[in-house]
Amino acid sequence: MKTVYFICTGNTCRSPMAEGLFRLYLHHMHMDFITVKSAGLAACCGAPPTDNAVKAAKTFGADISAHRANSLTPYDFADNAYFVCMTESHAAVLREYVPKERLFVLNVPDPFSGDETVYFACAKTIFEKLPSVFRFVFGLDAIVKMQEEQVDGIVRIETECFAHPWTKQGVSEELENPTARFFAAIKNDEVVGYIGANNIAGEVYITNIAVLPIHRKQGIGELLLSVLLSVSEQENAQFVTLEVRESNQAAILLYTKCGFTAVGRRTNFYRDPEEDAQIYTKYLNQRNEDTK
Numbered sequence: 001m002k003t004v005y006f007i008c009t010g011n012t013c014r015s016p017m018a019e020g021l022f023r024l025y026l027h028h029m030h031m032d033f034i035t036v037k038s039a040g041l042a043a044c045c046g047a048p049p050t051d052n053a054v055k056a057a058k059t060f061g062a063d064i065s066a067h068r069a070n071s072l073t074p075y076d077f078a079d080n081a082y083f084v085c086m087t088e089s090h091a092a093v094l095r096e097y098v099p100k101e102r103l104f105v106l107n108v109p110d111p112f113s114g115d116e117t118v119y120f121a122c123a124k125t126i127f128e129k130l131p132s133v134f135r136f137v138f139g140l141d142a143i144v145k146m147q148e149e150q151v152d153g154i155v156r157i158e159t160e161c162f163a164h165p166w167t168k169q170g171v172s173e174e175l176e177n178p179t180a181r182f183f184a185a186i187k188n189d190e191v192v193g194y195i196g197a198n199n200i201a202g203e204v205y206i207t208n209i210a211v212l213p214i215h216r217k218q219g220i221g222e223l224l225l226s227v228l229l230s231v232s233e234q235e236n237a238q239f240v241t242l243e244v245r246e247s248n249q250a251a252i253l254l255y256t257k258c259g260f261t262a263v264g265r266r267t268n269f270y271r272d273p274e275e276d277a278q279i280y281t282k283y284l285n286q287r288n289e290d291t292k
Contacts, residue, residue, distance in 0.1 A: 011040030153191025
């Protein structure tokens with residue numbers, strides 16, 4: 001899974017505010033599993049954030065009071081790391097180490113030595129640019145809980161991806177189903193992928209996960225599955241389970257990567273073509289793992 005670094009000079013003003021605000025932004029999309037960090041190119045390691053930075057971030061709902069300044073190390077330049085720089089000068093330093101597709105510039109001026117008004121304006125600028133950061137890192141506009149406006153897009157995915165797709169009525173009925181856990185990936189106001197599941201007394205059964213063919217191999221399926229797992233853990237579910245065609249190796253690799261294991265088989269479960277289904281399950285705590 002991806003790691004996001006926010007970079008400034010001293011790591012006591014802009015980048016810790018950005019880190020805290022982006023954590024909160026991801027939290028609202030059930031994406032607390034994403035690692036978010038910040039660092040300074042000339043940081044005094046261990047220094048706390050400025051008082052005004054703490055106050056400004058808190059205005060937007062983020063608590064950064066426990067932050068302490070960090071410097072980048074060679075270990076931070078992993079292949080899954082994305083770097084969001086406050087200015088072009090910070091990006092210029094990193095270009096020797098980071099491919100351009102994983103480097104992004106926010107263009108946020110330094111509020112250091114400014115008053116509360118200056119810091120508030122800085123935090124506001126960062127807050128307003130968070131959608132562009134999300135798009136840079138994930139290639140999407142958002143992950144959202146299914147609402148009425150996503151139904152048609154989900155039906156389109158069903159029609160393009162499955163021999164026996166759900167009807168619009170079937171998808172719409174899930175809006176009123178208290179056990180339903182449906183999430184959609186949005187890009188350019190279009191539903192490009194979705195996952196649907198039902199949490200029944202702490203047992204989560206995935207009904208479908210699909211991504212439009214032209215948007216595959218971009219990590220969207222993994223992101224949707226990770227969101228569902230995160231929500232399931234927050235709801236103290238015992239396990240998450242699903243069926244998959246035994247020939248669908250791409251899906252099986254995804255489930256295995258996300259911690260699912262094969263626990264059974266359903267003979268001739270699928271039609272057109274007829275095929276067995278493998279049952280994959282992920283137990284969400286050690287107690288359940290021991291008793292499966």
